[in-house]
Amino acid sequence: MKTYFKKISVSIIAAAGLVLFNGCDLDINDNPNLATGAVVTPNYVFPAVVATTMYNQVNYYGYASAAYFVGYQVPGAGIGGFGDVFSNSISSSFNTGAWTAVFSDLRDLQTIIRKAEEDPQYVVYGAISQVWKSYLYQLLVDIYGDVPYLEALGGGSGNFSPKYDKDSDVYQYLVADLDIAITTLKANLNTSGLALLTSTTDPVFKGDLAKWVKFANNLKLRLLVRARGTVIDSFVQSEFGKFSSDGFLKENVLVQPGYNASSRENPFWEIYHSSVAGSNTQAANYYIPSCYVFAFYNGTKLNDPVRGALTYKSFPNTPRWSLADQSAGQPYTEKYTWHVGTGSGVNASVAKGILKSRAAASPLVLAAETYFLLAEAALFDHALDGDAKSNFEKGIEASFAYLELEGTATAPPDVTAEVAEYFKLNSDNYLVNFDKATTTEQKLEAIITQKYLALNIIGSHEAWTEFRRTTYPTISGTDSLTTFASTQSSSPRPDKLLIRQIYPQNERDLNENAPLIRDGFSNPIFWDKD
Known part of the structure; x- marks a missing residue:
């Protein structure tokens, strides 16, 4: 049996029980009854982790936080209790599931x-778990900054107060661990005698190790692009020249652990539409888009009728509101803002757009994001696979193609005509026509703004991270079309926005090494532009 699993940089002394579909709120320093290999095997644990990751990303990293922070969603009329959203006065009790x-x-x-x-x-299984672990750790670093890494996940060793590692150091550890995982996967592509992945035990790539290798390259690309120009720039520039020759995965990374209409819904549907029994969710009943993001579709900033109609019910007449201008009062939603099909509750139809169906696979990473990462890398002298303009345009096309998928379909449709019309409608705008961008900064703005549109609701966490890193899409004023900041924000920053989340109080109580962060306006992540 040919194997290659090199020791990774962290202590391999972890322990945990089998996680089922909504995770459990244990603290990093808890030492629960430890599951052993005799009780739990990787082929059961891994698909459960994938499913909870997908739910956590949609819920804690999107709907409950970043979707507000970047203006994708605001509360409509008829609902209260959004004091922290209006004021940005988050505390150690805010959105604790993002950590636990x-x-x-x-x-x-x-x-x-x-x-x-x-x-x-x-x-x-060990190698793909290392890839998934790197993905999760970047989520954590990007909203909390410093996190326990080298001494973390070792509750069984007796260390219940692991030290915190610098956020920039963790990025470097993740790059190294992805390289190790890639080497391990490539060494075992055709090895016999292994516990193999199947469509059941691998809800991501159904056992296709070549895709896992490319996906690991994608994650490394995301880390390096984000860390360019920071305190670890010399490391980043060196690592740009060390990518695996296997290339990048230029397709939507879709998670399908068995979503269905009777017992286990796609998490986007579960959060933004209705339950298995057909009961509307809070988001379905009350949430609407901000005027800021809507202006990129209805001709105010950009003219995008196709994606507008694929994203919003009743476009271009979708109710919207602004935290930046609350004088008009909150409009009521028409229900199911992001479902463009027909019907309600259990009778809702399958659809194109964001909420496709209860049984649709859930997007972890969109192909559009990968193209935009490649475009940015090329813009700054790292043309890893095509130039900046070609990847920028492919990113836009991939965004259209994903939204055009209907129901459980996964094969990208032909959107050539729709994309050509979009470029024609916005031919004079550098946010669409890359040739009109005359400076590097304008080109970067175009890339990140189009990423912002591609990630609308689907990848709110990434959009918030990219905004903090680059300050794009641009906010330039105090009215509903120029900012998504709230008039009631308590932030002392000029933009009136948050730049991070706060460690949960139970982490502070249990780990003496946890940093004391009092607000979301200071102590930026290492890649934050300001």
Whole structure:
């Protein structure tokens, strides 16, 4: 049996129980009854972690936080209790699942990694778990900054107060661990005698290790692009020349752990539409888009009738509101703002757009994002796969193609005509016509603004991160079309926005090494532009 699973940079002494679909709110320093390989095996643990990751990303990293922070959604009339959204006065009790649920998944992944070292037949599971672990850790770093890494996930060793590692250091550890995972996967592409991945045990790529290698390259690309120009820029420039020759995954990364209409819904549908029983969610009943984001579709900033109609019900007459101008009062939603099909509750139709169906696979990373990352890399002298303009345009096309998918379909449709019309309608605007961007900064603005549109609701966490990193899309004033900041914001910053989240209070209570962060306006992440 040919295996290759090199020791990674962290302690492989993790432990955790099997996580089922909504995660459990255990703290990183908890030491629960430890699951052992005799009880839980990687082929059961990994798909459960994938499913909870997808739910956590849509819920804690999108709907409950970043979708507000970047203006994708605002509360409509008829609902209260949004004081922290209006004022940006978040505390250590805000959105704690973004920390606890993710660390719960990380402990499970570490269990798999340890099992792979102990039992070589699980080497492939160990490698893909390392890739997934890197993905989760970047989520954490991008909203919290410093996190426990080198000493984390080792509750069984007796260290219940792991030290915090610098955010910039963790980025470097993640790049190194992805390289190791890639090497391991490539060494075992055709190895016999291993516990192999299947469509059931691998809800992401159904056992296609070549795709896992490319996906790991994608994650490394995201890390390096984000860290360019920071305190670790010399490391970044060196690593840009060390990519695996296998290339990048230029397709939507879709998670499908068995979503269906009767028991386990796609998390976007579960959060933004209705329950299995057909009961409307809070988002379905009350949430609407901000005037700021809507202006990129209805001709105010850009003219995008196709994606507008694929994103918003009743476009261009969708109710919208602004935290920046609350004088008009909140309009009522028409229900199901982001479902462009027909019907309601259990009778809702499958559709194109964001809310496709209860049983549709859930997008973890869009192909559009990968193209925009490649475009930005090329813009700054790292043409890894095509130039900046070609990747920029492919990113826009990939965004159209994803939204045009209907129901459970996964094969990208031909959107050539729609994309050509979009370029024609906006031919004089450098945010669409790359040739009209006359400076590097304008080209970067175009790339990030189009990424912002591609990630609308689907990848709110990434859009918020990219806004903080680049300040794009541009906000330039105090009215509903020029900013998504609230008039009631308590932020002392000129833009009146948040730049981070705060560590949960239970982490501060249990780990003496946890930094004391009092507000969301200071202590920026290392890549934050300002």
